[in-house]
Amino acid sequence: MSAINRLGTQIRLPDGREATVVYNSLVGVGVKFGLHNPDPKDFDGTDGNTVQSGGPEDFPWEPDALLRKPEMSERLGMPCIGEEYEITRVGGAP
Numbered sequence: 001m002s003a004i005n006r007l008g009t010q011i012r013l014p015d016g017r018e019a020t021v022v023y024n025s026l027v028g029v030g031v032k033f034g035l036h037n038p039d040p041k042d043f044d045g046t047d048g049n050t051v052q053s054g055g056p057e058d059f060p061w062e063p064d065a066l067l068r069k070p071e072m073s074e075r076l077g078m079p080c081i082g083e084e085y086e087i088t089r090v091g092g093a094p
Contacts (some may be wrong), residue, residue, distance in 0.1 A: 004067070007043070008091025010035050011067075014084050021091060022061040027076060030063025040092075 003009055009021040011031065022038055023030025032038075038061050066072070068080035 003087055003090040004029055004085075006091035007040060008036070008038050008089075009087060010089040010091070011085040012088050013081065018088070019065070019085075023063045028066040028068045028072075028080075030066050030078075031081075032061060033064050 004011070004021065005024045007021060007024075010018060011021070012018050017033060018035050019031035019033050020036040020038065021029055022032045022036070042061060063078070065079040065081045066076060067083055067085065068076065070080050070082060072080045
């Protein structure tokens with residue numbers, strides 16, 4: 001499994017922003033801006049798709065953006081911030 005698919009993997013974008021992987025599905029990899037340490041137990045009971053539905057309404061790990069080409073933003077209904085990043089820490093949960 002690729003490191004970018006692991007919960008808690010931290011990345012740095014070309015513009016210097018940092019983000020943490022909190023979501024992975026066929027839609028793409030979702031990140032929450034900032035450096036976080038999500039607990040895999042927080043994801044128990046979700047359907048694994050926090051972009052569309054499945055997490056509680058106040059779910060703290062809802063992604064802020066997807067690692068997809070920016071032109072996908074309108075189609076996916078969520079900001080897409082590109083596919084260029086540097087992994088700065090590999091997360092612990094697949």
